[in-house]
Amino acid sequence: MAPSHSRDGIVIIGAEIIGLDVALVLSEKGYGPSITVIAEHLPGDTSPAYTSPWAGCNFSAISGTDTNALKWDRLGYAHLKSLAFNQPDEAFVKRTPSIELWDENVQIQFNSKFY
Secondary structure (H helix, E strand, O other), X not given: XXXXXXXXXEEEEOOOHHHHHHHHHHHHHHHHHHEEEEOOOOOOOOOOOOOOOOOOOOOOOOOOOOHHHHHHHHHHHHHHHHHHHHOHHHHOOOOOXXXXXXXXXXXXXXXXXXX
């Protein structure tokens, strides 16, 4: 549901991964005309000080046994997976294989309910 008053507005500070994703999600929910993104650098900028054009993002669920954190990890993973599948070019999100390297022999338990 979009804002009820035309004077209502949403200001997002920062145009990195989180700020841009919040703007995208809110736009998809009808808030697009009410959103203002304030940032030193915006998509399309090529300044070395703007990390987004040069960096990647990796989703790594680390919620452990915290039920609330697991819920948010699951929702975040599903959202990114949907972007990678449905809007890869527009959202600049894609799935890529990855390998995790550890300094120690860490026992990893996968929660099959997560994926």
